[in-house]
Amino acid sequence: MITHEPNPHYRADPNRYAAMPYRRCGKSGLKLPALSLGLWQNFGGVDSFSNARAMMLRAFDLGITHFDLANNYGPPYGSADETFGRVMDRDLKPYRDELIISNKAGYDMWPGPYGIGGSRKYLVASCDQSLKRTGVDYFDIFYSHAPDPETPLEETMQALDYIVRSGRALYVGISSYSPEDTRRATEILNDLGTPLLIHQPRYNLLDRWIEDGLTDVLDDQGVGAIVFSPLNQGLLTDKYLQGIPEGSRAARAEQIYLNEKDIGEETLAAIAALNTIAQQRGQSLAQMALAWVLNNPTVTSAIIGASRVQQIEESVAALDKLAFSDDELAAIESVINP
Numbered sequence: 001m002i003t004h005e006p007n008p009h010y011r012a013d014p015n016r017y018a019a020m021p022y023r024r025c026g027k028s029g030l031k032l033p034a035l036s037l038g039l040w041q042n043f044g045g046v047d048s049f050s051n052a053r054a055m056m057l058r059a060f061d062l063g064i065t066h067f068d069l070a071n072n073y074g075p076p077y078g079s080a081d082e083t084f085g086r087v088m089d090r091d092l093k094p095y096r097d098e099l100i101i102s103n104k105a106g107y108d109m110w111p112g113p114y115g116i117g118g119s120r121k122y123l124v125a126s127c128d129q130s131l132k133r134t135g136v137d138y139f140d141i142f143y144s145h146a147p148d149p150e151t152p153l154e155e156t157m158q159a160l161d162y163i164v165r166s167g168r169a170l171y172v173g174i175s176s177y178s179p180e181d182t183r184r185a186t187e188i189l190n191d192l193g194t195p196l197l198i199h200q201p202r203y204n205l206l207d208r209w210i211e212d213g214l215t216d217v218l219d220d221q222g223v224g225a226i227v228f229s230p231l232n233q234g235l236l237t238d239k240y241l242q243g244i245p246e247g248s249r250a251a252r253a254e255q256i257y258l259n260e261k262d263i264g265e266e267t268l269a270a271i272a273a274l275n276t277i278a279q280q281r282g283q284s285l286a287q288m289a290l291a292w293v294l295n296n297p298t299v300t301s302a303i304i305g306a307s308r309v310q311q312i313e314e315s316v317a318a319l320d321k322l323a324f325s326d327d328e329l330a331a332i333e334s335v336i337n338p
Contacts, residue, residue, distance in 0.1 A: 018063075019063060019319070020035075020062065020316070020319070022034070024300070025197060025198055026218070026223045026300070027223075030197065032065075032226065032301040033065050033066055034302070035303075035304050035316060036067070036100075036303045037055070037059045037064050037068065037304060039067060039069050040070070040073050041305055042055075042306065043080040044073065044074035044076065044079040045075065045076055045079030045082065046074070046075055047083075049086065051309075054309050055309055055312055056084070056087050058309045058312055058313070066102065067084060067100070068102050068226075068303050069081055069130070071104065071126045071129065077109055078109075078129070081134050082133050084134050089135055100140040101136060101139055102140060102142070103127065103134070103139045103141075105123050105126035105130075105142075105143075106143075106145025106175070109126060117150065117151055118144055118148030118155070119159070120155055120159040123156065123159040124162065124168075138167060138168055140170050141170070141171045142163050142172055142173070143173040143175050143200060144175065145175050147176065153181060153184055156185075157189050158192065160172040160189065161193070165194070172196060175201070176201055176202065179213035179214045179216070182196075182199060182214060182218070186217075197224060198224040198300070199224070199226075200225075200226050200227070200303075202227065203225075203228075203229070203230065203299070204229055204230050204231065204232045204236060204289060204293060205274065205289055206232050206236065206267070206270070206336065207229070215296070215298040219298055224301075226302070226303060227293055227301075227302050229303075230289060230304070231290070231304075232289075235263070235267075236285055236286060237286045238285055238286070240263075240268065241272055241275055241285075273335045274332065277332060277335070281321065286315065286318070287314065290304070290318040292324070295322065295323075295324055
């Protein structure tokens with residue numbers, strides 16, 4: 001139960017829309033900020049609430065209107081929802097109509113056969129739980145977080161359609177679906193009358209799988225894309241220029257997407273070469289990596305993560321230089337696709 005009183009001391013920056021670019025999401029009427037804030041890590045119950053709150057408010061003051069959640073973000077599961085709900089109730093409630101709040105379900109959430117997957121039962125129940133934890137009346141976007149090969153695609157899309165028609169969300173999305181399943185999902189949702197708004201895939205300089213068919217489908221169907229892990233879990237930052245530092249994400253064995261055993265000398269050499277190009281552009285490696293994914297015309301927004309306010313400010317500064325020369329793009333291509 002959220003019990004915090006609205007904070008009389010927070011007032012959003014009146015200039016918050018002055019610099020942030022907003023991009024139309026596919027063929028919809030919705031625009032998203034070029035950068036969105038993801039609450040995947042550092043916003044859980046084990047993390048500092050004051051730091052999480054400071055990051056969220058600073059992001060909004062910089063024009064980041066989109067906050068991306070999922071039912072199992074934490075740890076523990078669900079706690080990122082709760083953190084967001086506390087900040088929403090205390091600080092951001094007066095600005096609800098200026099915000100895009102997204103949530104997802106698909107991965108493991110609670111015990112038993114109904115706490116994972118793409119069934120109607122799981123998706124609807126999870127959406128209801130996340131609405132309670134966040135304290136909002138509806139989500140702007142609700143996603144199927146991952147394809148479920150054991151559930152008919154029709155059932156998953158019918159559940160998303162129901163979530164919109166029942167007032168739980170305004171738009172629907174999918175995440176990490178193949179090009180083929182994305183096209184089929186789009187067709188099903190079109191027939192149901194709830195068009196697919198957005199696809200959320202992983203995409204960065206070192207992981208370009210979406211270019212092999214997915215972007216073609218999204219462009220053809222008029223669906224937006226919001227990419228996660230644009231910095232490859234921190235690998236595309238200056239943190240790894242001298243190798244894998246102790247205590248970093250890559251050094252932690254539990255990491256799914258970034259693990260020390262997957263980072264060889266060739267990858268580290270590529271990172272160093274990319275850093276040189278970034279320096280020549282007058283950007284950090286992280287800033288160039290963000291600018292590069294946003295250079296893809298299919299990409300509507302990139303989801304950034306952060307552990308402190310300064311990282312959000314540095315990410316937003318990347319928007320000052322989004323354009324690439326042909327020579328710069330050729331140099332980057334020679335590194336990542338030799």
